Amino acid sequence: MRTCEPLLFKNRRIGETVFLEGYRRTGGYQGLEKALRDMTPASVREEVKASGLRGRGGAGFSTGLKWSFFPSDDPGEKYLVCNGDEMEPGTFKDRQLLLADPHHLLEGVLIACYALGIGTAYIFLRDAYRQCAANLEHAMDEAREAGLLGDNILGSGFSCEVHVHRSAGRYICGEETALLNSLEGLRPNPRSKPPFPAVKGLFGKPTALNNIETLANVPHIITGGAAWYKSLALTEKGSGTKLYGLAGHLETPCCVELPLGMPLGELIRDFGGGVWQQRSFKACLPGGASTPYLTAEHLDVALDYETLEQVGTRLGTGGVVVFDDRTCMVAATLNLLRFFARESCGWCTPCRDGLPLVCWLLERIELGQGTREDMTMLQEQLRYINGRSFCALALGAMGPVDGLLRHFAEEVEDHIRLGRCPLQA
Amino acid sequence: MLLSEKQITQLKRRVRETPHPREMILDVLHAIQDANGWVSDEGVELAAIILGLSPLQVEEVATFYDKIYRRPVGRKVIHICDSICCWSRGSEALMQRLQQLLGIAAGETTIDGMFTLLPTCCLGACADAPALRIGKTLYGKVAIEQLEAILDGERTEVSS
C-alpha cells in the first residue's frame, strides 16, 4: 500500500486537536522562523513559485503565479483573505485540518503575509465550522503570547494581525469576489472581474485570496525547499501532497493525505475500503460536486490537475464521491443540480433561470416522463449556460450534466425509452 | 427586549472601534439571533441602529444567508444535509422519517415550538454521511432507527 509521510496531517489524531506545544514539537513555526530570519519576501515568493504549488480551493491556479501578480512591494494597506467557506458537497478537508492542527494554517497565513508585504489577514470560515473557529482563536491567543502574531513577530520587524470571520451559510460566499462582499457586510453577489482582487479587493485594496489547504502547504515549501516539495508528487507535472476526501458508497469514507497524482482505483481500494456492500464501482465525482464524472474505465487515472483535465474533468477540491452500480446517474445528477439551483445567488439569468430548467428536465427524465426533445434541451443548456454566467458557479453546476451526457447518455436514453428509471425495480 | 443594554453598548463600542463597521453586520445579527432564536423586523432595525446603517442595508444582507432566520423557528433547528454524499447514504429516508416523527413538513415548526426542520447543503461531514445538525450538535452516520432517541435526547437537554 502506497502511503506518504504526511505534511499537513502530520499531527492529526482523530478526535484530538494539537496546539502550540504539540505543533512546535514536530517542527512547527520553523518555516516562519526561516522565512523571517534568512529570506527576503521576494525569495519566499520565488520558492513558492518554484514549488509548483497549485490552489487547493477548486480552480487549481498556480499559487506562485497568482502571488507574482500581487503588488507586494507597493506601500499602503493590503489584505490576505483565507477562503474557508468549504461548502462544495463532497469537500471536508479544510475542516479536518482545523480540527486537528489550527497552527498549521496560522503559520501558512503569516508566511504568506510576509511574502506579500501584507499586515492584515482575514480567515473566512463557514457558519457550520464553529469548532474550527474556536480552535483557530485559541491558536491565535497562544501565538500572540509566544510572539508569533501581532507586532514585531519574533523580533524581525514584521507585524501581522489576523481576524477570524464567521459567516452564515450560502455556497456562493466561497466564490472569491462574493466572499469579499460578504466580508465587507454587503450582499454577497459576486463582483465583476476585472478589477481582480489583487488590484482592487477587500475595502478597495489589493487582496490576495487563497484556500486553507493551499496556505497550509507553504510552511513545508519553506522548510523543505521547492525541489523537495515538487518531488513528493507521483506525477511528473504535479507537486506536493493532497488532502483527498473519500465519500459516497465506500466501506471506509475518510480524508487522507497522499502524494498528488494517486491513481483513482488505488485510492478507493486502499483508503476507501473499496466500494461498499461488495458492489462494484460505477462512477465518481473526482473533486467535489462541480467536477464531471469519471467512470470504471478511469480507475487508473492519476488524481492530479493535468491528468484529470486530459480526461475531461478537474481535480477541483480533491473530494472523491463514489457511486456504486445501483446508483441512477440521472438521480445523482438531479441531486447535484438541485444543490446548485438552490445556492444560485440569483444575480444573472443563465444561472438563476437556467439551473431550475435543468432540474426540471432531469426530474422529468428521472420520473420517466422525459422525451428526446428534453434530452436535446439538456444538451443545449450546456451551451447556453456555460460561458454566459456572471461567475463560475453555473459553469461548475453544469459539470455533472456534462459528465452525464458524455458517459451515461445510454442510461438517460433508457429512461426515455422505458418510461421509467431503469435502476428502480 | 431584543438585546440587553449592556450588549447593545458593547456592540456599539466595537462598531466605533473597527475601521470598517459594516463588516460587523453578521456579528450583530448573530448576537440578536442567539438571544432571540431568530431575527425579527425589530431585530433588523436594532441592528441598523447599532451599525449606523439603514434597515434596508441590513435586510439585504440578512435575507441572503440561510443561517440567519428571518422567520420564527423552534427552540432547536434541525438542519438535515441533502447534498450528494448524504443523499448517497440514505438522507432522503432520514428526512421522511423525521417528518413522520415530528408530524411536520420540511420548513415547518412543531406545534410545541421545539423543532424546526430544514434541509441544508453539505455540512462538511461527508465521511460521516448521512449527517444532520440539531442546534449546535452535529450527528454523523445517522441510522434511521436512532432518530427517535436523538430527538428525545435533544428534547430533554432543553428542559434540563
Ligand SMILES: Cc1cc2nc3c(=O)[nH]c(=O)nc-3n(C[C@H](O)[C@H](O)[C@H](O)COP(=O)(O)O)c2cc1C
Ligand atoms: C461558487 C464557488 C464556490 C467556491 N467555494 C470555495 C471554497 O469554499 N473554498 C475555496 O477555497 N475556494 C472556493 N472557490 C474558489 C475561489 O473562488 C478561489 O478560486 C480560491 O479560494 C482561490 O484559492 P486557491 O488559489 O488557494 O485555491 C469557489 C469558487 C466558486 C465559483
Ligand code: SF4
Ligand atoms: S452564476 Fe449564479 S451564483 Fe454566479 S452570479 Fe450568476 S446567479 Fe449568481
Ligand code: FES
Ligand atoms: S454531503 Fe452531507 S455532509 Fe457533505
